[in-house]
Amino acid sequence: MRASLRRGRRSVLAGAVPVGLVLSVALTWSSTHAAFSASTANPGNSWQTGSVALADNDSNTALFQSAVETGLVPGATKSRCIRLDYTGDVPADIRMYVGTPAGGGATLDSYLVMSVERGQNVTGTTMVAPDCTAGFTQNATRTFLFNTRQANDPLADQAATLTALRTRADYTTGLSLGTPVAPGTSLTLRISYLVKDDNNAQRSRSDATITWEARNT
Known part of the structure; x- marks a missing residue:
């Protein structure tokens, strides 16, 4: 009975390692490739008042x-x-x-x-x-x-x-x-x-x- 339990735990642990690796890779991929992006800019803005003379x-x-x-x-x-x-x-x-x-x-x-x-x-x-x-x-x-x-x-x-x-x-x-x-x-x-x-x-x-x-x- 005890030998059977030990074999079961080893099977669970053996199966958990690959699953953990898959989740880790998935999370890493998700965090580094989470969104598309695009931007535009309007450089060189300035203001100048007029004058009265x-x-x-x-x-x-x-x-x-x-x-x-x-x-x-x-x-x-x-x-x-x-x-x-x-x-x-x-x-x-x-x-x-x-x-x-x-x-x-x-x-x-x-x-x-x-x-x-x-x-x-x-x-x-x-x-x-x-x-x-x-x-x-x-x-x-x-x-x-x-x-x-x-x-x-x-x-x-x-x-x-x-x-x-x-x-x-x-x-x-x-x-x-x-x-x-x-x-x-x-x-x-x-x-x-x-x-x-x-x-x-x-x-x-x-x-x-x-x-x-x-x-x-």
Whole structure:
């Protein structure tokens, strides 16, 4: 009986070894060849922001200066021209707004009829004379951004005064120069004033900061 049991155990053990080897090989094969694979990649990703850049051809000096615009009398009028160069690399909306410098006056505001006119675009090297004698060419259909005519025109809107223009006090309320401009655009503007024939305008003075601001669209 005992000999028979010993022979049975040897048979079981002998049979278990090959089975164990088969399972071991199967597990090894399964672990090393468990899945198919494939991959793809998108190398070289990068990001670059655009820029907004605006300059003018008068080196940030005043268009109208009290040393010149002094002793004004009813009917006094003048126009000043400027070139704005947009050199950013994304389209931008440009607006004009008017502020009051610290300690500045505003008592002449309601007696100054104002107009802002956009002329034809030019190149960035075009000389636009501050006194408008060169470089500014009005459009075939004149483009007034403020007022309906030039300030010294008898038919100009007399309500379009510096008081009204000064309500354009920041970019949000600013005077739009038109549709957004493309990079490399140089615009020309003509700003004019006329002193009203009103006796109350005596001994009055106004000061203003004119700002041109571009923001990408």
